[in-house]
Amino acid sequence: MSAPETVSLVIKARWIAPVVPENRVFEHCALIVDKGVIRALVPQEEADKRFDAEQTIFLGNHLLTPGLVNAHGHAAMSLLRGLADDLPLKTWLEQYIWPTENRWVNEDMVRDGTELAMAEMIRSGTTCFSDMYFFPGQAAQAAQQAHMRAHIHFPVFDMPSAWGQDAEDYLRKGLSLHDDFRAHPLVRVGFGPHAPYTASDDTLKRVATLAQELDAPIQIHLHETAQEVTDSLNEHGKRPSQRLAELGLLSPLTQCVHMTQVDDSDVRLLSEHGAHVVHCPESNLKLASGFCPVQRLLDEGINVALGTDGAASNNDLSLLGEMKTAALLAKAVAGRADALDAHGALRMATLNGARALGLEDRIGSLEVGKSADVIAVELSDLSSQPIYNPVSQLVYTDSSHRVSHAWVAGKALLLSRQLQTLNERELIGKARWWAKQIGNQR
Structure with missing residues (x-):
């Protein structure tokens, strides 16, 4: 048996809705990412055998979709x-x-x-x-x-x-x-x-x-x-x-x-x-x-x-x-x-x-060869229970606050609901400053 292949990131999720193929949701699978590109979407047990990840993220109550x-x-x-x-x-x-x-x-x-x-x-x-x-x-x-x-x-x-x-x-x-x-x-x-x-x-x-x-x-x-x-x-x-x-x-x-x-x-x-x-x-x-x-x-x-x-x-x-x-x-x-x-x-x-936008060859679905632009939405809170169809829960219930992770080309922009490339406190301060200026001189 060959040695596991080294990759940069493995994301294991309870559900994955790849968009292509259409109308499908995979359970207990893993998205394999290397150098910012999707390498594979496989069952978690297969991922453990085939890949050695520099970073593995386990999202046991989450739905993974394209960004x-x-x-x-x-x-x-x-x-x-x-x-x-x-x-x-x-x-x-x-x-x-x-x-x-x-x-x-x-x-x-x-x-x-x-x-x-x-x-x-x-x-x-x-x-x-x-x-x-x-x-x-x-x-x-x-x-x-x-x-x-x-x-x-x-x-x-x-x-x-x-x-x-x-x-x-x-x-x-x-x-x-x-x-x-x-x-x-x-x-x-x-x-x-x-x-x-x-x-x-x-x-x-x-x-x-x-x-x-x-x-x-x-x-x-x-x-x-x-x-x-x-x-x-x-x-x-x-x-x-x-x-x-x-x-x-x-x-x-x-x-x-x-x-x-x-x-x-x-x-x-x-x-x-x-x-x-x-x-x-x-x-x-x-x-x-x-x-x-x-x-x-x-x-x-x-x-x-x-x-x-x-x-x-x-x-x-x-x-x-x-x-x-x-x-x-x-x-x-x-x-x-x-x-x-x-x-x-x-x-x-x-x-x-x-x-x-002319980007369908790069993003929009979780397909091998496309950029790893991915989000994870946690579906464990009270208002998302019970779960019969995770995509229906995503669309028809209030899901915005449930987004926990986001990546663009494999780089994390959001981890456990914390922004990674922008400073939230600083942005709120600037917004309040602008509101004061504009509100006082309209």
């Missing part, structure tokens, strides 16, 4: 959490959020807000996040230092902001940032045209061309409200999705965020062009923006991922909570209790998110 992928957010807006609640989107944006951003957004605010958001996301199971906000270089550096996987979509507007003057300025700065992180193993930079109503045809065409040349992702708010669709019909004579398709912006590189106002023509365009949808159910509900027809899109073969949006419109960044809301809302919208089941909700938050 969650938060496919849309504005991380720095965690510092605006609760600032302007219970308002319609237009009022919320134009009278509260945009004026506050114009006054306060700078490099320090973005750095501190992004770190606060990452800490919250890690503690609730997110290991990869997609971000669209001003001063994207600060978000990219923060993610790099925290060893968190991130897609940073630099904003593109026709209007000035704290970060840029016009579309040309945003693109120049964003392309420079893209070059800086071109070869980074965890951080990728893409295009973030804010919305069809904040960018001209020429700007959107340029983004489409550059994205194709660089094979870079595009993320855009699309069909977020009924008013957006009405305004586009009045101004352009076409729905926003048709306008983007004609400008070349809909493609497999495109992530369409929200899509609460969808008709047959929109579904057809999304399917024909291979674009992805990022569903943000809690933000859409809070702003009364409408309902994304998730099951209908999935039935048409359209990839649907899951995002929290920013904490200013959610107000939390728990993707586990978002999974429950998405599953329940999908059933109500479809009028079917079997729409978006628990395993489907988990796929939306893992593999579908990875696919939307």
Whole structure:
């Protein structure tokens, strides 16, 4: 018998939901990790015979899943959490959020807000996040230092902001940032045209061309409200999705965020062009923006991922909570209790998110050869008993506080509920300081 193979990490868990193969849960198995990559998923007895681990972690009451992928957010807006609640989107944006951003957004605010958001996301199971906000270089550096996987979509507007003057300025700065992180193993930079109503045809065409040349992702708010669709019909004579398709912006590189106002023509365009949808159910509900027809899109073969949006419109960044809301809302919208089941909700938050970001070959499932982006959720407390189906418990009960461990590329970001790459006490202090500044001078 050959000697055991030396590996860096063995994680033994009561249950493992790998996402691939679909709808499966393995019991009393071990995930084998070496050099940040998954080497095997085998029964624990086999792991003991075949591998000699530098570190072994035994999680006897835990469910192991792929790390969650938060496919849309504005991380720095965690510092605006609760600032302007219970308002319609237009009022919320134009009278509260945009004026506050114009006054306060700078490099320090973005750095501190992004770190606060990452800490919250890690503690609730997110290991990869997609971000669209001003001063994207600060978000990219923060993610790099925290060893968190991130897609940073630099904003593109026709209007000035704290970060840029016009579309040309945003693109120049964003392309420079893209070059800086071109070869980074965890951080990728893409295009973030804010919305069809904040960018001209020429700007959107340029983004489409550059994205194709660089094979870079595009993320855009699309069909977020009924008013957006009405305004586009009045101004352009076409729905926003048709306008983007004609400008070349809909493609497999495109992530369409929200899509609460969808008709047959929109579904057809999304399917024909291979674009992805990022569903943000809690933000859409809070702003009364409408309902994304998730099951209908999935039935048409359209990839649907899951995002929290920013904490200013959610107000939390728990993707586990978002999974429950998405599953329940999908059933109500479809009028079917079997729409978006628990395993489907988990796929939306893992593999579908990875696919939307172009990362499905690296993350999103616990498969051999993929990066060891993994979380563990403890299912031993009172409110998770009894356990008949651990994935149902994960999705339909309050699971965010149960996340105990998180790894990205085999590096621990959370161990026994303690952050490893971010300082929680320091982040709370900074958040309180910002609240005092912003609250006193609104």
